[in-house]
Amino acid sequence: MMSSENKNHSKDEQPDRRQFIKGASCVIGAAIGAVPMAAGVRVVLSPLVDKEAAEGGAMIRLGDLGDLEAGVPMKFAIVADKSDKWTRYKDVPVGAVYLVKQKEGAEEPVVAFNTVCPHLGCFVDYRKDKQDFFCPCHDSNFALNGKLKNGVSPRGMDTLIVELRNTTEVWVKFQSFKANSKNKIAIS
Amino acid sequence: MQRLKQLYDWLDNRTGIKEHLREVLFETVPGGSRWRYVWGSTLTFTLMIQFITGIFLWMGYSASGQTSWESVHYIQEHMTGGHFLRGLHHWTAQVMTVLLVLHLMQVVIDGAYKAPREINFWFGIILLQLVLALSLTGYLLPWDQKGYWATKVATDIMGSTPLIGETMKQLVLGGADYGHHTLTRFFALHAGILPLSVIGLTVGHIYLFRRHGLTPKKPIKKADEFFWPEQVLKDSVACLAVLVTILVLHFAFNGAHLDAPADPSSAYPARPDWYFLFLFQFLKYFPGHWEVLGAVVLPGIAMTLVFLMPIIGKSERGHRFNIGLLFGILAFAGILTFLAVNADRNNPTYIASKEQAAREAAIVKELAENGIPPEGALALLQGPKLFAQHCASCHTHGGENGLGNPVEPSAPDLKGFASREYLTELLHPERFMSAKFFGKTAHAKKSKMYDFLQDEFDGIDDDKDMRADMDLLIKAISAEAKLASQSKVDLEDREAIMKGRELFDEIGCIDCHALGGWNAEDYSAPDLTGYGSREWMLGIVHDPEHERFYGKKNDRMPAFGKDEKLTRRQMERIVDWLRGE
Structure with a gap:
C-alpha cells in the first residue's frame, strides 16, 4: 500500500x-x-x-543708440557664457538678435527680435529690398515690426526685453522661446 | 492566451520559428545536464551585458583628448544611473576574463578540442584574444592616468617588436604620438571592429558547437537529456550567479574607478590591469635587448602551443601534456601576478605615487563640479600644480600645498582668499598674526595693521556693535574681489557694502589703504581697490613690490611676472584656481 x-x-x-x-x-x-x-x-x-538649470536671461549690452539707424534692422551676435554638459564656455556665440531703432518719439526707442523663426527654428533673414524679415526654410515673412505677414509661422517674431542704460546703451535680455506654438513661451 | 498562440502560429507560418526554437532547445545533452557545461553560456551572457551596456555608454562617450575623461566623468557623476552603468560594464569585463579561463580549462580537461572539434577550439582561442584586445582598448578610453600610462607601455612593447613594431605602433596610435586619433582609433576598435569580429566568431563557435555536439564528461552515468529545460536552468542559475558576482564587485568597489585625467607631465606608476600583470612582471627579467624575448617571443611560443593543443592532444599522452601545459601557464601567471602585486605592496615610491594620484583625482573631480573649460579637465589641475611648485614653499592652501599634501606655512594661507569667510578670520585681532596668516612673515615684527586691530577690535567676539562694524567692512572689502561664488550675496548686500565703504573712511582704514579710488592718506599699505579681483591678484603676483601693493615692505614674495618666472598664462591659471573659477 x-x-x-x-x-x-x-x-x-x-x-x-x-x-x-x-x-x-x-x-x-x-x-x-x-x-x-x-x-x-x-x-x-x-x-x-536630470533637469539642467536654464541659462540665458541675463541682460547683455549690445551697442549704442548712435550705432543704429532708425527703421533699419541691425543684426548683433549674442556672445555669452554657456554650459554644455561638462564644458563651461566663456564668451561664445549663443544666438543673434535684430535691433530696430524706432522713429523719434516712439514709445519704445529700440525693438529687439530673436533671429530664430518661431515656426521651426530657422535663422530669419532681413531682406533690404523687400523691407521685411524672411525665413528661408518655409517662406514665412514678417514685417519690420515683427508681425507675421504671411506664411506658416504660428506667431510673429519674438520680441526681447530692451533696456536703455545711461540714456544711450542698448541692453537686451536674450531669451529663446518654444517653437511652433501660438503663444510665446520662454524656454531659457 | 489564445491570441498569443495565434500570433505565434502566424509568425511561425512566415518564419518557421518553431522549428528553429526546437532545434535550439532540444539539442541532446549526452549523459544529462551538468554544471560543468555552463561556462560557454555564462560567457555568452557576459558578452551580451557588454554589448548592451557598451552601446548605452557610447551614447554619452566622446572620444578626443579634451573630452574622453570629461565625458566619462560626466556619465559617472552627473547622469542618472551612469555610475551603475559604467560599473556594470567595467566589472563584467573583469569577470569575463575569469570566465574565459574557466571555459578554457573545462574544454582542455574534458578534451573537447579533439577531432573533429579543432576548428571550434581555434575559434575559441581567437575569441579569447579578441576579448583581451577589447579589455586593452577599453582600458584607454577614459583617458585617465591609469589607462594612459598602461596603454603607453603596451604600445611601446608593440613598438619593440622586430621589423614591424614601429609601423604597427604608428598605425595603432594614428601618428607618432598620443592624441585625438589614438582615442578615435581605439574607440573604433573597441566599439566597432572587435565586437563585430567577436559576434562573427561567436556565431561560428556556437554553430560548430551545435554541429559536433557537447563533449560529455566520461564516464557517462546518466541517461541523455534535452538541453531544455534541465541544462537551460543550470545555465540560467550560473548566469545569475555571475550577475550577482558582478553586482557584488560593483557595490564593494563603488563602481568603476576613474583616475585623474591623463597627464604626460606627472609621475605615474604605469601598471596594466590585473590580468596582464603577469606579463608586466615577466618583463622585469629581460633586461635591454632581451626584452623582446619576454615581451613577444616567449608569450608567442606559449600561445602557439595552446593553439596546437588539438594536434598535440591526439594521443592520450599529448592530452595529458596539454592539461599540464595549461596548468603550468596558469600557475606561472599566478606566481608572476603575486610577485608583481607583492613588489608594489612593498614599494614605498609606488604607494606614494598612487596616493598622490588619488589626491589629484579627488582635486580635479571637485574642481570639475563647476564645469570644465574647453581645454579639458587637465587644465583644471594646472592651477594647483603651479601653486604647489611655485607658491607652496611659503603659502598654503587650506594647510596644504594645493595637491593635498600638508605643508607648514611661512606666509598667509590663500584658500578662499578675499572671501567673506577668509576676511572674517584674517581681520580678527587674535588671528591676524597667527601662523596661518602673517605670524611667520617679516610683518610679525612690526605691523600697523596688527596694532590697529588690537586698538579698534579687541574683544570683538563679545561686542556686538564691534562685530557688526567689522562685518560691514568685510562685506565692502570682499565685494571688491567680485568672486563668482559671492556674486549673489554681493548683489543682495549692496546697501551693507555701501555702508562698509563709508565706515572704511570713518574708522581710518583709508589712512593707509585706498579703496574705490586713489584716495588713501599715505599709501603705506596695499591698495584695496579691486582687492582679490583677478586683475588685482595678477598684479600682486606680477610684482608685489609695486607701490600699489607692498612696495619696499614686501617680505619675500618674488615678482613672478616682472622677473619672468611665470608666464602670464601660468599666473592666470593660479589666480583663477585661487578665485575658484
Whole structure:
C-alpha cells in the first residue's frame, strides 16, 4: 500500500518538477537580461530626469543708440557664457538678435527680435529690398515690426526685453522661446 | 492566451520559428545536464551585458583628448544611473576574463578540442584574444592616468617588436604620438571592429558547437537529456550567479574607478590591469635587448602551443601534456601576478605615487563640479600644480600645498582668499598674526595693521556693535574681489557694502589703504581697490613690490611676472584656481 502511494506521488511530481524548471529558467533568464537593459535605459532617460538649470536671461549690452539707424534692422551676435554638459564656455556665440531703432518719439526707442523663426527654428533673414524679415526654410515673412505677414509661422517674431542704460546703451535680455506654438513661451 | 498562440502560429507560418526554437532547445545533452557545461553560456551572457551596456555608454562617450575623461566623468557623476552603468560594464569585463579561463580549462580537461572539434577550439582561442584586445582598448578610453600610462607601455612593447613594431605602433596610435586619433582609433576598435569580429566568431563557435555536439564528461552515468529545460536552468542559475558576482564587485568597489585625467607631465606608476600583470612582471627579467624575448617571443611560443593543443592532444599522452601545459601557464601567471602585486605592496615610491594620484583625482573631480573649460579637465589641475611648485614653499592652501599634501606655512594661507569667510578670520585681532596668516612673515615684527586691530577690535567676539562694524567692512572689502561664488550675496548686500565703504573712511582704514579710488592718506599699505579681483591678484603676483601693493615692505614674495618666472598664462591659471573659477 505504502509503496504504491509513493509511486503515484513520484509520478505526479515529475511533470510538476519539469513545469517548475521551465518556469524558473524563463524567470531567471528574463531577470538577468533585464538588469543591463534597465541600467542602460535609465541612463538614456536621464535628460528627462536630470533637469539642467536654464541659462540665458541675463541682460547683455549690445551697442549704442548712435550705432543704429532708425527703421533699419541691425543684426548683433549674442556672445555669452554657456554650459554644455561638462564644458563651461566663456564668451561664445549663443544666438543673434535684430535691433530696430524706432522713429523719434516712439514709445519704445529700440525693438529687439530673436533671429530664430518661431515656426521651426530657422535663422530669419532681413531682406533690404523687400523691407521685411524672411525665413528661408518655409517662406514665412514678417514685417519690420515683427508681425507675421504671411506664411506658416504660428506667431510673429519674438520680441526681447530692451533696456536703455545711461540714456544711450542698448541692453537686451536674450531669451529663446518654444517653437511652433501660438503663444510665446520662454524656454531659457 | 489564445491570441498569443495565434500570433505565434502566424509568425511561425512566415518564419518557421518553431522549428528553429526546437532545434535550439532540444539539442541532446549526452549523459544529462551538468554544471560543468555552463561556462560557454555564462560567457555568452557576459558578452551580451557588454554589448548592451557598451552601446548605452557610447551614447554619452566622446572620444578626443579634451573630452574622453570629461565625458566619462560626466556619465559617472552627473547622469542618472551612469555610475551603475559604467560599473556594470567595467566589472563584467573583469569577470569575463575569469570566465574565459574557466571555459578554457573545462574544454582542455574534458578534451573537447579533439577531432573533429579543432576548428571550434581555434575559434575559441581567437575569441579569447579578441576579448583581451577589447579589455586593452577599453582600458584607454577614459583617458585617465591609469589607462594612459598602461596603454603607453603596451604600445611601446608593440613598438619593440622586430621589423614591424614601429609601423604597427604608428598605425595603432594614428601618428607618432598620443592624441585625438589614438582615442578615435581605439574607440573604433573597441566599439566597432572587435565586437563585430567577436559576434562573427561567436556565431561560428556556437554553430560548430551545435554541429559536433557537447563533449560529455566520461564516464557517462546518466541517461541523455534535452538541453531544455534541465541544462537551460543550470545555465540560467550560473548566469545569475555571475550577475550577482558582478553586482557584488560593483557595490564593494563603488563602481568603476576613474583616475585623474591623463597627464604626460606627472609621475605615474604605469601598471596594466590585473590580468596582464603577469606579463608586466615577466618583463622585469629581460633586461635591454632581451626584452623582446619576454615581451613577444616567449608569450608567442606559449600561445602557439595552446593553439596546437588539438594536434598535440591526439594521443592520450599529448592530452595529458596539454592539461599540464595549461596548468603550468596558469600557475606561472599566478606566481608572476603575486610577485608583481607583492613588489608594489612593498614599494614605498609606488604607494606614494598612487596616493598622490588619488589626491589629484579627488582635486580635479571637485574642481570639475563647476564645469570644465574647453581645454579639458587637465587644465583644471594646472592651477594647483603651479601653486604647489611655485607658491607652496611659503603659502598654503587650506594647510596644504594645493595637491593635498600638508605643508607648514611661512606666509598667509590663500584658500578662499578675499572671501567673506577668509576676511572674517584674517581681520580678527587674535588671528591676524597667527601662523596661518602673517605670524611667520617679516610683518610679525612690526605691523600697523596688527596694532590697529588690537586698538579698534579687541574683544570683538563679545561686542556686538564691534562685530557688526567689522562685518560691514568685510562685506565692502570682499565685494571688491567680485568672486563668482559671492556674486549673489554681493548683489543682495549692496546697501551693507555701501555702508562698509563709508565706515572704511570713518574708522581710518583709508589712512593707509585706498579703496574705490586713489584716495588713501599715505599709501603705506596695499591698495584695496579691486582687492582679490583677478586683475588685482595678477598684479600682486606680477610684482608685489609695486607701490600699489607692498612696495619696499614686501617680505619675500618674488615678482613672478616682472622677473619672468611665470608666464602670464601660468599666473592666470593660479589666480583663477585661487578665485575658484
